[in-house]
Amino acid sequence: MIVQIVLLAAVLAALVMFVRRRHGVHMQAGKRVGLIAFAALNVYAVLQPDRLTEVANRLGVGRGTDLVLYLLVVAFIFGMLNFYLRFREIDRRFTELTRTLAIREAEIVNAERHLTATRPVAVTVPAGADDRVATAPTRPTL
């Protein structure tokens, strides 16, 4: 039942990676090494099915193909989490970009609708100056 320990450890490793707040250079390199190792193992498995079965038996799995299948499941979970994290990061950037555009456009549109100029705040400062303050695309408000 060595295999169960190995596989569970792998799943745990995937989760730990997922929990980690930042993904540094080491993590990046680790993922790539893992990918290459997995590919190499598969090449080996295709070329030497009998040897793979031996390895599988020693680990407590019936056939070599079963071992590959189990590893594939772990790799799949790993890959999914990785893609999910990356997708979310892209989504975040995309949101910020869209928000900046939307607010810039709104400044112009609402000024044309004479909303920014007619705000009650304009009473306390010269109307022209207030208008400029209100519509100036100042530092990004994100």
Added chain:
Amino acid sequence: MPDGVTSNDDVWVVIPVFNEHQVIAEVAEQVRATFPNVVCVDDGSRDGSAEQIAGTGAHLVRHPINMGQGAALQTGLSYARTRPGSQYFVTFDADGQHRVEDALALLEVARSGAADVVLGTRFGAGTGRIPLLKRLVLRTIVALSPTARKLKLTDAHNGLRVLTRPVVDDLRITMNGMPHASEIVSYLAGSSWRVREVPVTILYSDYSRAKGQSLVNGVNILFDLSIRQRGN
């Protein structure tokens, strides 16, 4: 700020809008009768909501595509905080389920300086009017949310809130979809802002009922939240 308590010039009401053309103009004007500064964030509606808003005196910010209510709220807050003199920020639902009187009641608490954040709760009074299934969903979300329990909140998903300026300057809503409500609560739990809950009445019309959160959405919210707390 020289603003009198009655003028509400320093208050900005943020209304996220997605496909609400039937009611949004009426809601916006109703709010504007009390609060002169209203910004409606049209979250990529395809039903002409933006045109409806343009016909009112409310400020209009348009997302070119639909990004979710959380994203719309953050956009509205970002816009409002650059307006001169803005001090208080009210979040208000577009479907007409909130009462302007309740917003005023929340604002009073914020103005008194007793709290930095005032949240509306459906469970303070008139609980009996909330549909049973919805009540169960909302209660479950609160029960499963450690942060809501920490703040002793009774309602984690009420769209009516009053935020003071320092809070808005600090807050960044990153959950674009519905979980933003829980995100706000967990942000508050992790901060030192003083949070108060004030009972509000929700007007459950057939219109808002059809639009509100379903049980299925509750599942989605829980999933998104659990992932968010790990990843970020």
